[in-house]
Amino acid sequence: MADVATAAGVSPMTVSRVINGDARVLPATRDKVQEAIGRLGYVPNPAARNLAGARQCRLVLLHTNPSAAYLSEFLLGSLASARKSDAELIVEQHDSGESPAALAARLAAHRVDGVLLPPPLCDDEALLASLASQRLEVAQVATGAPASTAHAVFIDDEAAAFAMTMHLLEQGHRRIGYVSGSPDQSASHLRRRGYKRALKDFGIDIEEVLIVPGDYTYRSGLEAAERLLNPSIRPTAIFAANDDMAAAIVGAAHRMALDVPGTLSVCGFDDTAIATATWPELTTIRQPVSAMAHRAITILANSIRRKDGSQSIAMQRVLLPFELVRRGSDARLEAGT
Amino acid sequence: MADVATAAGVSPMTVSRVINGDARVLPATRDKVQEAIGRLGYVPNPAARNLAGARQCRLVLLHTNPSAAYLSEFLLGSLASARKSDAELIVEQHDSGESPAALAARLAAHRVDGVLLPPPLCDDEALLASLASQRLEVAQVATGAPASTAHAVFIDDEAAAFAMTMHLLEQGHRRIGYVSGSPDQSASHLRRRGYKRALKDFGIDIEEVLIVPGDYTYRSGLEAAERLLNPSIRPTAIFAANDDMAAAIVGAAHRMALDVPGTLSVCGFDDTAIATATWPELTTIRQPVSAMAHRAITILANSIRRKDGSQSIAMQRVLLPFELVRRGSDARLEAGT
DNA sequence: CTGAAAGCGCTTACAG
DNA sequence: CTGAAAGCGCTTACAG
Structure with missing residues (x-):
């Protein structure tokens, strides 16, 4: 930093100000300093910055x-x-x-x-x-x-689950299974609520037998599949509260020789790597x-x-947008099915 | 640090020596300092250490x-x-x-x-x-x-692949398929070589048709399965060069109604999370x-x-042990099969 | 085996 | 808008 200062003909203090974007530095001075920084390939030492600054x-x-x-x-x-x-x-x-x-x-x-x-x-x-x-x-x-x-x-987990359920409904599905997430995660409840609300808004009665518990693991998805894929109750679409469980359902369906998405549509949530590692790839909700x-x-x-004097600043709440990404694991319900 | 020094009745320098494990400090002095550190809950500031030390x-x-x-x-x-x-x-x-x-x-x-x-x-x-x-x-x-x-x-990738192939051989398998990894990764070649060497050592002719290329992705495992699971050549066991491909093979086998491990044994390599996310869980090689x-x-x-004076120190070569972890995806070949 | 001195590379006040 | 001073908390030589 000292080298930069002498090269630019200013004090180290000014160099520090330029680096930290102090608005009071004259544009001309700033340019001189920037030029010297670039020419000398100067990079601030973070350890020193930490030590000096509080x-x-x-x-x-x-x-x-x-x-x-x-x-x-x-x-x-x-x-x-x-x-x-x-x-x-x-x-x-x-x-x-x-x-x-x-x-x-x-x-x-x-x-x-x-x-x-x-x-x-x-x-x-x-x-x-x-x-x-x-x-x-x-x-x-x-x-x-x-x-x-x-x-x-x-x-907005609830809105996301609502959107996905709506999407399935618009594809013609009426009997949509749901595999929920761990009850100890707050988002799980919101997702299930979104699913239920979509059904209600669409005027469809909720079949409790189609809502099965899961805990976000692949294993639990397999167990859920065992229940939902039973011929006596099998829905035409299943929406799982995360991708791991959705992937398990796709796997279980294949094992039972059910075509996805031909016979069964499956959707997930999160858009993690597993969503594109299954075949067909999962239609899911992308979390940023x-x-x-x-x-x-x-x-x-x-x-x-x-955190200087004004100690209690309000807690921030930031809502980020989700995205429904349509891939190959869901299809329109054909009339005859 | 200054507080610790005065509390222990020594100089800051001695405290520094204790922290850095300098062997020359008298045990008695060391104890005093340690005690003071503990009592005061002192934690060294890494930024300062970095700054001071070169x-x-x-x-x-x-x-x-x-x-x-x-x-x-x-x-x-x-x-x-x-x-x-x-x-x-x-x-x-x-x-x-x-x-x-x-x-x-x-x-x-x-x-x-x-x-x-x-x-x-x-x-x-x-x-x-x-x-x-x-x-x-x-x-x-x-x-x-x-x-x-x-x-x-x-x-030792070669030895690991050798061990896994040997394991399959000992289970009675004689026709063992192999799905290789990306040719641009050096370990891929070693793994395939280990597979081949085990077969040779066991006195079994290598069937080139059972060795299919992959690139470590789930997708490539699916393609490999399509070739290997064809009834005309289907082996009784498949060893994939990584877990993702092995998981894909398990999935494909299920889709074709082949029982794993009853009809087909499948083994992977790496022991990543996917190895325990499939069903049955994968027998694989654990990399530490x-x-x-x-x-x-x-x-x-x-x-x-x-890197003080003695500039060119020899490059280090460290060989770590692997482990064959046996899970549920492979089984002894029954006589009648 | 222990300590006194100087300095690592920055930044915070404080001046002007 | 810019600078001179002091110090952040450690460690490196150098003494003794």
């Missing part, structure tokens, strides 16, 4: 066995976003076996300022309470139940995972740095 | 569309290991569209000292050459072809992904820091 920001991404596909996409998005925000991101696992106290100690040891909570941890109330009592900034990602002590970034990670990190970083 | 170490993990399951496991392992080694790890994508020059510029901007190359990038010779010319330390992970300019961490990440990072960090 505006350090260390975030932790807490996860517990989510699907690998979701986690890697979320991780990549978070890492990229953290770097842009000049925040340090550490990644830690927190399983149900660990006590809140043990976790608190771990976070303190890492001098964490903020916590990122993807599902299913985003809905863990005990965890949320413990974090709040440690005065940490927390962001819930993809939750269906924003907490009063946390920021939250999510899609990395955008969600990005927003969550930005909110956390800003709110941690802005 | 032994900073910044690593980049370069990836390009590997399977999500592999990437997330590798990422998690790398992140944890980097933190232990006190190395900063940044994660970047490098696709074939990007020129070596553009990548070089990106790495320079990030002041990278070392590069971690998981497959398939570990076998990209142009990339390896470009990195070497930038005098970066690089570690190839899971490669079958260690480069002279890089450290390498790998398993996170251990591999850990070793690669440790080697990189040490060699970067040790």
